[in-house]
Amino acid sequence: MTRRDFLQQSSALASATALAGCVHPPAHSPAPTVPALPFYDRVPTLSPIRAREDRLFKITVCTRPFRAEGPRIEAERVGDKLVVHNYGHGGSGWSLSWGSGTLAVDLALAGRDPSTTEVAVVGCGALGLTSAIVAQRAGARSVTIYARDRPSETRSFRATGSWTPDSRIALTRAAAPGFAAQWEQMARTSWHYYQSFLGLPGEPVEFTERYVLSDPHPTAAEQKIRDDDPIGFAYYMDRIRDLNPRFEDLPAGSHPFPTRWARRRSDLMFNITAYAHQLTEDFQLNGGRIVHREFHAPSEFAQLPEPVILHSTGYAARELFTDQSLTPVRGQIAWLIPQPEVNYGLLFDNLNILGRRDGIVVQLSAQGEVSGWNDATETVDHEEAVAGVRQLQALYARMAEARRG
Numbered sequence: 001m002t003r004r005d006f007l008q009q010s011s012a013l014a015s016a017t018a019l020a021g022c023v024h025p026p027a028h029s030p031a032p033t034v035p036a037l038p039f040y041d042r043v044p045t046l047s048p049i050r051a052r053e054d055r056l057f058k059i060t061v062c063t064r065p066f067r068a069e070g071p072r073i074e075a076e077r078v079g080d081k082l083v084v085h086n087y088g089h090g091g092s093g094w095s096l097s098w099g100s101g102t103l104a105v106d107l108a109l110a111g112r113d114p115s116t117t118e119v120a121v122v123g124c125g126a127l128g129l130t131s132a133i134v135a136q137r138a139g140a141r142s143v144t145i146y147a148r149d150r151p152s153e154t155r156s157f158r159a160t161g162s163w164t165p166d167s168r169i170a171l172t173r174a175a176a177p178g179f180a181a182q183w184e185q186m187a188r189t190s191w192h193y194y195q196s197f198l199g200l201p202g203e204p205v206e207f208t209e210r211y212v213l214s215d216p217h218p219t220a221a222e223q224k225i226r227d228d229d230p231i232g233f234a235y236y237m238d239r240i241r242d243l244n245p246r247f248e249d250l251p252a253g254s255h256p257f258p259t260r261w262a263r264r265r266s267d268l269m270f271n272i273t274a275y276a277h278q279l280t281e282d283f284q285l286n287g288g289r290i291v292h293r294e295f296h297a298p299s300e301f302a303q304l305p306e307p308v309i310l311h312s313t314g315y316a317a318r319e320l321f322t323d324q325s326l327t328p329v330r331g332q333i334a335w336l337i338p339q340p341e342v343n344y345g346l347l348f349d350n351l352n353i354l355g356r357r358d359g360i361v362v363q364l365s366a367q368g369e370v371s372g373w374n375d376a377t378e379t380v381d382h383e384e385a386v387a388g389v390r391q392l393q394a395l396y397a398r399m400a401e402a403r404r405g
């Protein structure tokens, strides 16, 4: 999740407000007038995050597998095997996993009787694990995952855990023809599947509140991000605007934030530790097996006993299948010790905070959309992690000051 993801999803509401005659106040004017919230929709008291450097318990870095034309979901023959690729989901792998898995499994089982088809899945990240379950649900006779790393060691495990289906998913100028419609189908299918994980013990998936804080009007901030985006990422959220609840502007005095604008929305969140555990358990309970195995060339796929292979090695496909269309987009997260009472997210400037059950995400994207572009280094930047925590401290200091004032 990035500042752009948050802001661009709120544009419809902002436009509606503008249409209703709400003129953006000039900078430094008093807080804008927004209609009072009804009693049933008030902002609850928010527990503060203990934003201290010594509470950082880990820093993770991961490479988003980005492809300018969008993910590769297509079939190829490797020897006598049918290999269906399912990789290259940029910053949207978790969010699109069910829809993408469904497309891949449809290709894999086309013209076959699932009940007699043994399926192999290479990769056990968001895409491999999910498509393996989709193959089971489609009735495949057996499904076996072969992977170098188990879920907790994959890049997927280092994700923010937000519903961001169009985050770094394609470039406007290079997206494959028809990709926008395919994207919509994947997003809608995934949204539907995610509903079945709500309310389970351990909360693998839940809705929590997100607050977007800004001094310029959010629409202006969003426009600036688009104008300043030198990469040209594609934006598709308008196509599924009916799925998410809308962002709402919060009236001054109804919230504790020190910025001129504060908006709120309930959003889907993935507690990835619990969610990956749940997926692994579901897969194994349905007879799935996970086998440790590393492949060094596509020709090694021929040694697998299964005739059909779903291939989901994410960024590693760049080397394994010499796919130079994969561009690395680096991302780092600093993790504060979880606080069960902190179950909300904040977006302020380039700081993204998400209170998850397994840790509080502190993500600083200092360079906006260019952040991490074409950078495959996965070494930790400790200074950046500390800078994020300090920025959060500074926000709380402003909140305390606003309360005193």
Ligand SMILES: Cc1cc2nc3c(=O)[nH]c(=O)nc-3n(C[C@H](O)[C@H](O)[C@H](O)COP(=O)(O)OP(=O)(O)OC[C@H]3O[C@@H](n4cnc5c(N)ncnc54)[C@H](O)[C@@H]3O)c2cc1C
Residues within 6 Å of the ligand: 001, 061, 062, 063, 064, 065, 086, 087, 088, 089, 090, 091, 092, 093, 094, 095, 096, 122, 123, 124, 125, 126, 127, 128, 146, 147, 148, 149, 150, 151, 154, 155, 156, 157, 158, 159, 160, 161, 162, 163, 164, 165, 293, 294, 295, 296, 312, 313, 314, 315, 316, 317, 320, 329, 330, 331, 332, 333
């Ligand atoms: C900082 C950050 C935050 C993110 N936040 C979000 C978010 O909030 N929401 C969202 O939807 N997405 C998010 N993403 C994107 C998401 O994490 C990726 O799109 C997703 O992880 C890609 O999953 P994957 O299964 O394709 O690849 P991976 O997770 O990399 O899994 C690849 C699998 O293939 C195996 N493998 C690789 N090479 C071989 C080999 N040679 N032989 C055998 N096995 C092999 C690996 O061991 C692993 O099991 C984020 C990404 C980053 C970097």
